[in-house]
Amino acid sequence: xxxxxxxxxxxxxxxxxxxxxxxxxxxxxxxxxxxxxxxxxxxxxxxxxxxxxxxxxxxxxxxxxxxxxxxxxxxxxxxxxxxxxxxxxxxxxxxxxxxxxxxxxxxxxxxxxxxxxxxxxxxxxxxxxxxxxxxxxxxxxxxxxxxxxxxxxxxxxxxxxxxxxxxxxxxxxxxxxxxxxxxxxxxxxxxxxxxxxxxxxxxxxxxxxxxxxxxxxxxxxxxxxxxxxxxxxxxxxxxxxxxxxxxxxxxxxxxxxxxxxxxxxxxxxxxxxxxxxxxxxxxxxxxxxxxxxxxxxxxxxxxxxxxxxxxxxxxxxxxxxxxxxxxxxxxxxxxxxxxxxxxxxxxxxxxxxxxxxxxxxxxxxxxxxxxxxxxxxxxxxxxxxxxxxxxxxxxxxxxxxxxxxxxxxxxxxxxxxxxxxxxxxxxxxxxxxxxxxxxxxxxxxxxxxxxxxxxxxxxxxxxxxxxxxxxxxxxxxxxxxxxxxxxxxxxxxxxxxxxxxxxxxxxxxxxxxxxxxxxxxxxxxxxxxxxxxxxxxxxxxxxxxxxxxxxxxxxxxxxxxxxxxxxxxxxxxxxxxxxxxxx
Amino acid sequence: xxxxxxxxxxxxxxxxxxxxxxxxxxxxxxxxxxxxxxxxxxxxxxxxxxxxxxxxxxxxxxxxxxxxxxxxxxxxxxxxxxxxxxxxxxxxxxxxxxxxxxxxxxxxxxxxxxxxxxxxxxxxxxxxxxxxxxxxxxxxxxxxxxxxxxxxxxxxxxxxxxxxxxxxxxxxxxxxxxxxxxxxxxxxxxxxxxxxxxxxxxxxxxxxxxxxxxxxxxxxxxxxxxxxxxxxxxxxxxxxxxxxxxxxxxxxxxxxxxxxxxxxxxxxxxxxxxxxxxxxxxxxxxxxxxxxxxxxxxxxxxxxxxxxx
Numbered sequence: 011x012x013x014x015x016x017x018x019x020x021x022x023x024x025x026x027x028x029x030x031x032x033x034x035x036x037x038x039x040x041x042x043x044x045x046x047x048x049x050x051x052x053x054x055x056x057x058x059x060x061x062x063x064x065x066x067x068x069x070x071x072x073x074x075x076x077x078x079x080x081x082x083x084x085x086x087x088x089x090x091x092x093x094x095x096x097x098x099x100x101x102x103x104x105x106x107x108x109x110x111x112x113x114x115x116x117x118x119x120x121x122x123x124x125x126x127x128x129x130x131x132x133x134x135x136x137x138x139x140x141x142x143x144x145x146x147x148x149x150x151x152x153x154x155x156x157x158x159x160x161x162x163x164x165x166x167x168x169x170x171x172x173x174x175x176x177x178x179x180x181x182x183x184x185x186x187x188x189x190x191x192x193x194x195x196x197x198x199x200x201x202x203x204x205x206x207x208x209x210x211x212x213x214x215x216x217x218x219x220x221x222x223x224x225x226x227x228x229x230x231x232x233x234x235x236x237x238x239x240x241x242x243x244x245x246x247x248x249x250x251x252x253x254x255x256x257x258x259x260x261x262x263x264x265x266x267x268x269x270x271x272x273x274x275x276x277x278x279x280x281x282x283x284x285x286x287x288x289x290x291x292x293x294x295x296x297x298x299x300x301x302x303x304x305x306x307x308x309x310x311x312x313x314x315x316x317x318x319x320x321x322x323x324x325x326x327x328x329x330x331x332x333x334x335x336x337x338x339x340x341x342x343x344x345x346x347x348x349x350x351x352x353x354x355x356x357x358x359x360x361x362x363x364x365x366x367x368x369x370x371x372x373x374x375x376x377x378x379x380x381x382x383x384x385x386x387x388x389x390x391x392x393x394x395x396x397x398x399x400x401x402x403x404x405x406x407x408x409x410x411x412x413x414x415x416x417x418x419x420x421x422x423x424x425x426x427x428x429x430x431x432x433x434x435x436x437x438x439x440x441x442x443x444x445x446x447x448x449x450x451x452x453x454x455x456x457x458x459x460x461x462x463x464x465x466x467x468x469x470x471x472x473x474x475x476x477x478x479x480x481x482x483x484x485x486x487x488x489x490x491x492x493x494x495x496x497x498x499x500x501x502x503x504x505x506x507x508x509x510x511x512x513x514x515x516x517x518x519x520x521x522x523x524x525x526x527x528x529x530x531x532x533x534x535x536x537x538x539x540x541x542x543x544x545x546x547x548x549x550x551x552x553x554x555x556x557x558x559x560x561x562x563x564x565x566x567x568x569x570x571x572x573x574x575x576x577x578x579x580x581x582x583x584x585x586x587x588x589x590x591x592x593x
Numbered sequence: 594x595x596x597x598x599x600x601x602x603x604x605x606x607x608x609x610x611x612x613x614x615x616x617x618x619x620x621x622x623x624x625x626x627x628x629x630x631x632x633x634x635x636x637x638x639x640x641x642x643x644x645x646x647x648x649x650x651x652x653x654x655x656x657x658x659x660x661x662x663x664x665x666x667x668x669x670x671x672x673x674x675x676x677x678x679x680x681x682x683x684x685x686x687x688x689x690x691x692x693x694x695x696x697x698x699x700x701x702x703x704x705x706x707x708x709x710x711x712x713x714x715x716x717x718x719x720x721x722x723x724x725x726x727x728x729x730x731x732x733x734x735x736x737x738x739x740x741x742x743x744x745x746x747x748x749x750x751x752x753x754x755x756x757x758x759x760x761x762x763x764x765x766x767x768x769x770x771x772x773x774x775x776x777x778x779x780x781x782x783x784x785x786x787x788x789x790x791x792x793x794x795x796x797x798x799x800x801x802x803x804x805x806x807x808x809x810x811x812x813x814x815x816x817x818x819x820x821x822x823x824x825x826x827x828x829x830x831x832x833x834x835x836x837x838x839x840x841x842x843x844x845x846x847x848x849x850x851x852x853x854x855x856x857x858x859x860x861x862x863x864x865x866x867x868x869x870x871x872x873x874x875x876x877x878x879x880x881x882x883x884x885x886x887x888x889x890x891x892x893x894x895x896x897x898x899x900x901x902x
Contacts, residue, residue, distance in 0.1 A: 084801055087717075108810070116807025123805070128798040131817050133895055142816070143806040178896040194806060 031099065031234050032058040032081070032202060038093035039073070039080050050076045052258040053094065058234055058251070060201070065237040065249035065266060067281070069512040070483075073258040075124075078204050078238050080104075082119050083111050098202070117147040120195035120233075122224075124207040126187035130179040136163075137175025140194055147198035158197075166193030167223050184376075185216040192224055199231055206238040213375035213539060218583040221248060240512060242285045243542075243586025246270045254278050284517040285542075285586075331363040331399075332500060332533050333387065338396035340382055356382040358557035359396075364550075366500070369527065369534040371548035371565070373541055373580070379557040380537050384505045387535060388422055389413060400501075418448055421494035425506035427486035431478040437464075437489055438474035444496045463492040466529075467522060484515035491522065501533045509540060520546050542584055545569055553577045601885045605878060610663075612877040613870050617659045620866040649675070662867055672867030674860070680871045683856060688875065691845070691852035693765065695837040697772035702780040703830055710787025710826075711819065717792045725788065729781035741774040741847040758849040775844045779833050786829055790822035797821070824894050831887030835880040 039051035051073040058064045066074040079085050081096055081103060096103040103114065115121070123129040130139060141159045144150055150158040156175075163171030166189040179187055188208065195203055205224070209217040225248065228235050237249050245252055245266055252266035254275065261275040273279045340357040357379045364370040374380045385391040387398065389405060398406050405416055421444075424430045431440055441460045445451060451459065461471055467488040478486055487507065494502050504523070508516045524547060526532060536548055544551055545565060552562040553574065561574040572578045636642070645651075650658050665672055671680040713725040732740070748770055749757040755770040756763075794800060795818060803817045804810075842854025853872060860868035892898055 082805060084805055086796070112807055112809055114807075115805055121802070121805035123798060123802050125798060129802045131799040131803065131821065132897055133820055134816070135896070142803075142808065142812075146807045146809070146812070180897050191802070194802070198807070 029060055030057050030097075031060040031062075032056075032236070033097040034077070034081075034094070035097070036094035037077065037080060037091065037096060039076050039085065040090060040092050041086075042088045042090065049092075050089070050258055051080065054255070054258075054260050056253050056260065056263065058202070058236060060234055061232050062251060063228070063235040063237065063249045064251040064253065065239055065245035066253045066255055067239055067242060067245050068255035069240060069281075069514060071257075072255040074238050074255045075206055077255070078206050078236060081204060081236075082115050082121060083108075084115075084121070116143055116200065117198045118200050118202065120198065120200035120203040122188075122191050122195040122203065122205040122208045125211050126184050126191055127211065129191055130187055132179055135176050135178050136182065136190055140190065140197065143194045143197050149198050162193045162197045163190065165227060166190065166196070167219070168193070184212055185220060188212060188216075188220055189223070192220070192227075196227055196231065196233065200233065202234045202236060203228060204236045204238070207240070208237075209244075210239070210241065214541070214583040215375065215579060217585070221585075241585055242270060242281060242513070243584060246586045248585070254281070280514060284513045330366055332366040332401060333535070334363040334397075334399040335383075335387070336361050336397040336399070338383075338386060338398060339394050340379075340386060340391065341394045355557050357386065357393075360554075360557075360559050361396075362550075362552050362559065362562060364501075364533055364535060366533055367527070367531045368549040369536050369547050371536045371538065371544040371551045372554060373538055373544055373551060374554035375539060375580075377556075378554040380539075380554050381505055383554075384422070384503050384535065384537050387501075388420060388503055389416060414448070418497045419499050420501040420503065421497065421499040422503045422505065423487070423490045423494050423507045425509055427483050427490055427510060428478075430490055431486055433478050435477075436474070437469075437476050437478070437481075440478075440489060441492050441496055444493060448497060450497065459496065460492075463495055466495065466526065467492045482515075483511055484518060487511060487515075487519055488522065491519070491526070495526070495530075498530075499532075501535065503535045503537070505537045506539070507536075508543060509538060516543070523547065541569075541580055553580065598885070598889075601888075605881055608877060608881060609874060613663070613874050614659060616870045616873045617662065617866055618655065620861070620864060620869050621655050621658070623861075623864050645675070658866070662870065665867075671871045674865050674868055675863065680868050683868060684871060684875065687851065687853045687856040687872075690759075690763070690768075690850060691838055691841055691854070694768050694772055694775060694841055694844075694850065694852065695834065697765070697768050698776035698779070698837050698841075699830065699834060701772055702776040702783055702833070703826075705776075706780045706783025707787050707823070707826060710784040711791055711814075711822070713784065714788040714791025714795065714822070715814065715818075717788075717795070722788070725784055729784045732777045732781035737774065737778065737843045738847060740777050741771075741844055744770060744774055745847060771844050771848045771850065774847070775837060775841055779829075779837070783826060783829065787822060787826050790825050791818055794818045794821045820894060824891065827890050827894060828887055831883050831890075834883040835876065838879065839876060 034054055034056045037051055037054045038049065040047050040049040042048075054073070054077055056064065056066075066077060068074045076085065076089065079089070080091050081098075083103070083106075085091070091104050094104070098114070098118070103111070106114065130136070137156070137159055140162055141155050144155050144158050144162065149155075159175065160171045163174075168174065168186060168189055174182075179190075182190065188211075192208070195205075208224070209220055212220065221244070224235075227233070235249075237245065239245055249266050252262075252264065252269050253260055254262040254269065254277070256277045262269055262273065262278045269278065270282055273282045337359045338357060338361070339355065339359055342354045342356055343351040344354050360379075360383060362370060372380045372383060382391070386393050389408070393406050396406075397404055400416065400420070408416060435443070438457070438460050441463055442456045445456045445459060450456070460474065464471055464473060469485065469488055469492070473481070473485070473489075478489070481489070490507075491502075507523075508519050511519060520543065523534070527534065534547070536544070538544060548565045550563065551565050551568045552559045553568070553576065554560070555576050561568060561572065561577045563573075568577060569581065572581055650661050653661070662672060671684070673679050674683065709725055713722040716722050745757060748754045756767050759767045759771060800813060800817050803813045808816075838853060840854070841850075841852055842858060844850075845852040845854050853876075857869060857872045860872070
């Protein structure tokens, strides 16, 4: 124990407060590519005082992660700091030798990475990977290192750490892995912790516990924290200071609550407007005849009264249910070595109905069975028991020609716009593929339809001959939507369709979806883990937990007056839930 | 674990019988009369032929011949060649030298291949990497006998460093040059495999995290890059044991080594069922044992595929 450091690094942290710990001045970072040198960070300034928490927000490609990586010289191979200075306790980190940098990493500046799934080495056990950090930073050696490893993991919230040291990363859940990574990051009691999107891969309730824990630890140790995040809610809730980055530059900086309540820069204003929160309202699906397509979320003004009335009217005229699920269950048999199998009830007695032209959201954490429901509705998996009706006819056991006909009318859009498009198919071929598969029209009429669809999803016609790798995430998801629309379906199942997108792009796709719904009378089954998004698009919501639906009601009821404890917990866990963004 | 190894060893039995039956049938179906071929231009009296046919059960149907063969194996008799030598003798002569040659080649290609591949992967795009790629491409595309003759000419004939031919029971240093020739193609593949794997792992998030922990560069490479990169290489090495032993025929020819390849080739030409089948059966067993070894190594390197308890 004698080797272990005391819990607070500074004797009197009060006096060190308000002194700059980290000062970045005019930082410039670029990447060497085949097309030449591309600057990614173009003159960033920021100051982080001892004991403070600062968040850098921005969309992907804004340079926020690059800035963070430049601080501890972790830029990927082609990246290079080309100008400016990074002063840490008065020392310029950009001028340190590789050897000196090794002493800074871990010991003075800890790092918690984004994705817990890929950031632990799969071939070494957890204990080894933590102990390695402790030994490398000279915190403890020999037997003490092992003891310290257990302490570190327990501090990070793994109470049974002693028994789990010999386990491997794949035996840990995402949340537990992130705790391990936080433990590693804080193991040497660094003065600064860089947390690069530390929880964006986690469920909202897990995210909350982990962030709470991180906040407690860093407060106790007096550690400064540099958050990198795209989530404005998280930033305002967890950080005192905020830096907004856009295209490699800082566009706004200051106290976070102030900035988000009163954003001055147009980009910040756009970000704040697009941030889905509990305070936002449903995007009005009734399409205005002649307004430009602007992102319109907070449309509760006088001009919108007519729209609301129209939406109300739509809600009040009872529509026939297009899809009905009646006590649907799905049981998977899991092999447990040999001939033993275990039954897993992925979907347990689920019932709901979706009236034509409306959106039903299905929310829940990972493992709640929501994606399995999507597969069952799409007839990609067979139900174990229960009944699924489409237009009043059971579709549970249809085969062959009937199934093909059903598929024409119910189409999917999946989460990952990078994985769901074939990289060797051009955009035109991708969109036309369902038409070819279902033998709709001839070559010429298909081409015409592709052009029409591109227009509907607001992509230029020139996109036809391009390939997925030349397009951005948002553009790819538009193509996935166009492909789903190709056969003029009645229902689209959207499985986490906007979860992988930046907030601004997310807003655009959501607007597109609601516009299309109004125009084509589409029915959506919208599956997501993000409650804030639900509020923007859904008419009715079902909350799933462990395969069961625990609450089902209209969107407003669920958000304003949640009945179930689990729903309340989910709502409570949304970062910045009760912060009213300036709009 | 031991149960698993036991099960895998039991699998050898059906594979052994399946493989021998198949090979026996293939040799049986070869056109031509082996006895006629044995005597060439001047056939012996019919009575001699009949005696030999009787002795080797050549008049019996295929399956009976096979059963005689299997019966022989179970009593420890692998049969004799048409010239009267016991097959076991032939095995005892050909396998040790080929096995030593293959193991030496495996050692060379593994050590040199992984070392060069690792350095090339760590310096992706630099001069060393580019040269390694060019050289390995050259080694893959030039036939073994060309490389073999060149090395033999330069090192044995011009420089006199090694003996040009290798007799039976030759000391290990005589095998060095043949082993290097035998290893060239696989060496090139291992360089490329290791390089790609290392370059991939360099980009891995956990490597960045390891660096962020404050580990030295050397430790990051040894502990976090090398072990993960070896997984595909080990698979290749395992499969390669088999191909090195069979594929040694060209190299053995160049250095006049009386090994497995040449013996089997002669036996096939003469239509000697028992010889071919016995050699192939031993090869099959070596293949399977090598595969078992690879699977065990694989599990040791990658805990994710360890068998669920």
